[in-house]
Amino acid sequence: MHKKLWNKDYILLLQGNTVSTIGDLMYSVAIGYWVYQQTGSSALMGIMSSISMFVTMFFSPLCGSIVDKCNRKWLIVGIDVLQGLLMLVVGLLAWQNTLSVPIVLIVALLAAFGSVFYSPAVSTLMIDIIPRNDMVQGQSIFSGVSSLINLTGSALSGVMVAFLGVPLIVVINGLSNLYSAVSEFFIHVPRTPQQGTQVTARGLLRDMGSAVKTIFSDGCLRLFVPSILLLNLLCAGPMTLMLPFCLEKGFTVDMYGYLSAVMTAGSLLCVLFLGIVKLTPKARFWTMTLGFSLFGVFSLLAYFSTQFIPMCVLFFLASLTNAAGNAVFNAALMLALPEENRSAILGFVQSSCCGGMALSAVIFGFLGDVFPLHLVFAAGITLALLPILYVCLNRHTKAFILTHCE
Secondary structure, three states, X not given: OOOOOOOHHHHHHHHHHHHHHHHHHHHHHHHHHHHHHHHOOHHHHHHHHHHHHHHHHHHHHHXXXXXXXXXXXXXXXXXXXXXXXXXXXXXXXXXXXXXXXXXXXXXXXXXXXXXXXXXHHHHHHHHXXXXXXXXXXXXXXXXXXXXXXXXXXXXXXXXXXXXXXXXXXXXXXXXXXXXXXXXXXXXXXXXXXXXXXXXXXXXXXXHHHXXXXXXXXXXXXXXXXXXXXXXXXXXXXXXXXXXXXXXXOOOOHHHHHHHHHHHHHHHHHHHHXXXXXXXXXXXXXXXXXXHXXXXXXXXXXXXXXXXXXXXXHHHHHHHHXXXXXXXXXXXXXXXXXXXXXXXXXXXXXXXXXXXXXXXXXXXXXXXXXXXXXXXXXXXXXXXXXXXXXXXXXXXHHHHHHHHHOO
16 A cells, blocks of 8 residues: 555654754743853854864765664654653853853754754654655655744744743743654654664774765765765855855844845745645656756855845745755655665765865855855855765766656
C-alpha cells in the first residue's frame, strides 16, 4: 500500500518540532536580551550565536557516524529530555538571580553538541517516514512551519520577554522540549543497517573514511557536497551583514526589521506553495534551475537599489526563488544519501554548510571594512552565478532529479 505523506509518524515529528522551535526562538531572544542587559557587550552575543556554528562545523562528521550506530528514537527523545531539563535549571537560576554569563555560554555549548547529534538523526528519520515522491512537499512543509514561526516569533518574542520575563520564557522553552520528547516517543523509527554496532575510535575513523569515499565515488554527491561549501561561501555572508548594509544605504534599524520580515515572507510563501502543490520531476528540475538563477539576478539588482520599497520587492523575489531552488536541491540531496551511512555523510554536508557560512561571514565582514558592502555583496553573487548554473545544468543533477525525485 502506498504510504501517505500525512502519516502518524510525520505528524508526530512535525508537531514536536513545531513546539520546540517556538520555545527555542523565544529562548534565543530572551537569553540574548539577558546577556546584553548584563554585560552591554554585542561581542558576547556574537560568541553565543557562533558557538553552534563552529561545533557543527568541526564535529558533524564524527557525530553523524555515531548516529548511524545508535537507536535514533532514543537519541532524539533523550536529547529533547536532557535539553528540557537543562532549560528548567537555567530558568530556575534566572528566577533566583544566580544565573551568570559563563553558565549561559556553557549551556549554549551543551545545546550545540545536542543539536549536532539531533539534527542528522531527525534528517535521516524524515527520509524513512516521508514517501520518496513526496520528499519536496514534506520538507517544504517543515521549512514553511519554521519560516512562519520565525516570521511571527521575531516580532512577538520581544513583547513576550517584556511581558513574561526572561526566567519564565526559559522555563517555557524547557517545557516545549519535554513536550517534543513525548511526541517523538510514539514515532515508529526503523532500524538503520549499522544500528547496534559498537562505537569505537577505529570504527568511527573507518566510517568517516567510508563516507568521504562514498561522496567522491558518487556522481551526485561529488557534485552536491563541494557545491554546498562554495555557494555558502559566496552567498551566505550578506545575510549576516544585512543590518550594516541597510545602515550604509541610509535606512534605519526599523526599516531593516521590515526588510527581514519581507525576506522571511518570501521564503514562507514559496515553501507553503511547494508544500501544497506536487510538481512533476521535470517541473522540479526547472524550479531548482530557475529558482537559483533568478535568486542571483534579483539579489544583484537589490544590492544596487537605492530606494527602500523597490529593494524590498527585489529581496522578496530573491528569497522566494532561493527557497524554491533550495527545496528541490535539498530533497535531491537527501534522496542521494545511501542508507548504510546516511548520518555520516550528512555530517560532512552540515560541516560544509556551516563552514561555508562561517568563512563567508568573516571574509565579507573583512572586505566590508575596506569596500562598500553593496559592491562586496554584488561581487559575491556574481561569482556564484557560474557554479549555480554548472550545478543545475550538470547531467548528474538533471538525471538524478528526473529519475529519483518522482
